[in-house]
Amino acid sequence: MARIHAFEFEDQTWFPGVVREYMTDFLSHMGGWSKIPYQPFVERLAEALRRTGDARVVDLCSGGGGPALVIAGELRQRLGRPMEVVLTDLYPRPSRRAHARSVLPGWVELEARPIDARQVPEDLEGFRLVCNGFHHLKPHEARACLLDAVSNRRGVALVELTQRSALAVLQVAIGTLTLLAVSPFIKPFRWTRLLLTYVLPVVPLCTLWDGIVSCLRVYDPEELEALVRQLPSSGYRWEYGRLPVPRMPTQLTYLIGTPPADP
Template identity: 30%
Template sequence: MAPLVPRMHVFEFADMPWFPPFLRAYMQAALTATWTTHVPLLQTSSPAQIVAHLLRTHLGPTLHSHIFIDFCAGGGGPTPSIERHLNTTTPTTTTTAKTQTNGTRASQDGGGGEEPLHFVLTDLHPHADMWAQAAAQAAAPGAISYVAEPVDAADVPRELIRRYTGGEKKVFRLFNLAFHHFDDGLARRILRDTVEGGGEGFGIFELQDRGIAGFVACCLLGVGIMILAPYYALLWGAPMALVFTYLLPILPAVLVFDGWMSCLRTRTPDEIEALLRTCGAEGGEEEIAKWEVMSGSEMFMWPVGYVDWVICVKRDGARRD
């Protein structure tokens, strides 16, 4: 069913260049916590666990033939948690890996079973220090790499793709809580680059939509941050987060407001498919017809917490060997 509210490309405080970077960092940390936290009595699983399950289910036996590149990684987001869930629940080889200073995997050897899945963190505004920590804490050695230079998801250097695939892996692009930030023109350019850039699939994962549940979930996020702020302030080593949560409640207020704006920005699967079909990719409709679009909504917290997802992959006959 189409949402009653039309999509609106409204502004969010955290997108503004004048928004204080330290507050933006707190917000990114809070959103990462939303992705990765699993409260057993309240949640069936964390959103990151759901994304890991979706990737395993819909990529099936081709899962290990992919390398996963997060093109809007921010401070790390859920990708390190997704890596952990997939590489600790999937039989893998015993490996040794070397990681260069920019996070690029240099070598990996092992025998028996599958190689660990490999994830690459990139962004137009890199967070190399945070990504280095995530890479060091990966479940499998060398499983997380990062690109310390800016990467434009609408114009990804082909050399970067070759650097990580080695001509052997298929690229699967991740957009975690990110695709709603792009206006229609930029979204089309990103999808065109995805189709023309040798990729074999992409996934768009959001924690909000334009329905009532999405707006209520954003309110609960604000409440949750106020309840858990002491714990996260200690975890982040950021006592000033308490000041901006309780004394000056800017953090919960902006999280809720930007969450509502994100709801208004979020596209339905049909709207994403329409952008894909009109992205202007070389080969036109014939090329787009090679791609299969799957979508759904998975509850992670009753009654309003959902992961809304779109996974698009090349159909079997169109995939390269």
């Protein structure tokens, strides 16, 4: 199946912020349920962090931050040392600060500035991570994201817990039904969330559409390799591919790049 960069509601500047917020709340809620799907990726990411020695991870395109918090918690256990995490997004969510701090007290922060993954401010030092968000970038934007990391000699990694397949689309449809079941329990509780879920079902319909389109947009390993080949020769160590997801009939796609060691 060829990659199709179709329309997603969340990418639009005119899209109502409250609906975007409730959609990312749901994705964060679901993404934070289990650490199991990300374990194969975390093993490789931990190896990369040992090579670079970074003590901070800068998560780009964080949304609600659910998967990044799960991955960060696993990293801290595997590395056996403190690991600061900074959540960033083009549409930052200051309201998620308290939740993030409750999940990882003392070592997680939310960046208040809008952060573009294609041009990260130099003061945001650390190993860059994109969890389930790289598909939002068109090919030239995806290349710019990787190039910015290479130009600043930052480690960079991405993971996508979906792929371009009929099974992935089916999983999105089932997940949207889950939204109807869990919405009253998503924190913080909002009456408007229930209104836009059950009375005027804008949130589930937009979530379903964006979820299906996300499957169509995901880069496969061959496309990631093509992006890497367009980068200047820099001595970076790259690895990319697919990994089986434990206890699930699916695979995740990942890429990890680390700069050469300083002489």
